Amino acid sequence: MSESSTLVFDPARQPAPGCELCRSPGGLLVACNGAWRAIRVDDEAYPAFYRLVHREHVAEMSDLAASERARCLELLVGIEEILREVLCPTKINLASLGNMVPHLHWHVIARFDWDGHFPQPVWGTRQRADDALRLAQVRARLPEVDHRVSRLFEAGV
Amino acid sequence: MSESSTLVFDPARQPAPGCELCRSPGGLLVACNGAWRAIRVDDEAYPAFYRLVHREHVAEMSDLAASERARCLELLVGIEEILREVLCPTKINLASLGNMVPHLHWHVIARFDWDGHFPQPVWGTRQRADDALRLAQVRARLPEVDHRVSRLFEAGV
Numbered sequence: 230m231s232e233s234s235t236l237v238f239d240p241a242r243q244p245a246p247g248c249e250l251c252r253s254p255g256g257l258l259v260a261c262n263g264a265w266r267a268i269r270v271d272d273e274a275y276p277a278f279y280r281l282v283h284r285e286h287v288a289e290m291s292d293l294a295a296s297e298r299a300r301c302l303e304l305l306v307g308i309e310e311i312l313r314e315v316l317c318p319t320k321i322n323l324a325s326l327g328n329m330v331p332h333l334h335w336h337v338i339a340r341f342d343w344d345g346h347f348p349q350p351v352w353g354t355r356q357r358a359d360d361a362l363r364l365a366q367v368r369a370r371l372p373e374v375d376h377r378v379s380r381l382f383e384a385g386v
Numbered sequence: 387m388s389e390s391s392t393l394v395f396d397p398a399r400q401p402a403p404g405c406e407l408c409r410s411p412g413g414l415l416v417a418c419n420g421a422w423r424a425i426r427v428d429d430e431a432y433p434a435f436y437r438l439v440h441r442e443h444v445a446e447m448s449d450l451a452a453s454e455r456a457r458c459l460e461l462l463v464g465i466e467e468i469l470r471e472v473l474c475p476t477k478i479n480l481a482s483l484g485n486m487v488p489h490l491h492w493h494v495i496a497r498f499d500w501d502g503h504f505p506q507p508v509w510g511t512r513q514r515a516d517d518a519l520r521l522a523q524v525r526a527r528l529p530e531v532d533h534r535v536s537r538l539f540e541a542g543v
Contacts, residue, residue, distance in 0.1 A: 288477065289466060289470070289477075289478050290459075290462070290463050290466060290478075290480065291463050291466045291467045291470065291478075295460075298459060298463060299456060299459070302447075302455060302456070302459045303452075305447070306447050306448050306455060309446060309447060309448045310448045313446070313448065319485075320445065320446075320483070320484055320485050320488060321446050321447075321448075321482075322481070322482070322483045322484075322485070323447065323481065323482045323483075324479070324480065324481035324482070324483070324507075325478075325479070325480045325481070326477070326479045326480075326481070326507055327477055327479075328476075328477050328479070328497060328504055328505035328506070328507070329505045331477060340485060347485055348485035348486045349485070349509065350481075350483055350485070350507065350509040352506065352507040352509050352510040353509040353510065
């Protein structure tokens with residue numbers, strides 16, 4: 230992707246001591262704007278696992294201004310729509326947890342009824358072995374997802 | 387709470403076959419308006435576990451109109467703020483998963499660094515035994531949380 234080559238990670242302006250998301254992208258950098266970045270997580274069992282990460286070290290959604298929250302929501306939903314259109318997953322999982330890294334980030338995960346944990350959360354008990362063939366099929370579509378997420382950010386949603 | 391006694395559950399207008407959230411509140415009904423209800427989950431280890439449930443059987447945030455999503459977000463953040471103010475939790479966890487019940491609902495959970503799973507998600511591996519004394523202290527504040535969530539809905543946020 231030509232867009233990826235021009236992406237530059239902006240670290241937090243006031244990094245919190247020891248916070249990895251203040252200093253590093255936290256995954257493959259797919260898109261970024263002034264306040265948010267989309268990264269793709271390197272997870273063998275969950276290839277379509279994206280995160281929307283805030284640039285600054287704030288812990289909770291209620292720490293943001295309402296306009297910033299609204300922008301977050303529209304980016305989240307934009308990524309969700311792209312995942313649905315490209316991958317036709319069984320379900321989208323959205324979560325802002327941050328118990329380990331209290332730097333606001335949203336998990337956006339395409340889930341399939343054949344995946345390793347379905348219908349459990351990816352943090353729950355594994356239900357079955359991974360399906361290598363189907364995972365490869367999902368993985369083959371990720372450049373398209375990445376490209377569309379990049380365009381979503383460029384469009385200034 | 388006087389408000390609770392007047393609450394009436396509105397089932398989905400077009401219930402989906404077999405969907406429990408179309409036909410029943412799904413927990414203690416704390417507040418409701420035309421489109422959303424707040425319920426409190428009966429979870430012994432997580433007393434401050436709320437859910438924001440959509441009235442109709444839609445699966446994903448991107449199935450809602452933008453105005454309805456915005457309203458959802460402001461209710462979510464309102465509940466988060468109440469939990470933060472009343473309980474001073476270590477972290478708020480927000481999640482829309484719905485793998486088992488694909489009827490849009492958000493988990494809003496006050497997490498504490500002493501709780502049974504912290505820093506794991508509540509769906510993850512238990513880290514320690516429950517602290518009965520501290521859980522009772524949280525439980526004692528729930529009427530105040532419920533009351534404020536009820537007022538949040540009345541205020542038409």
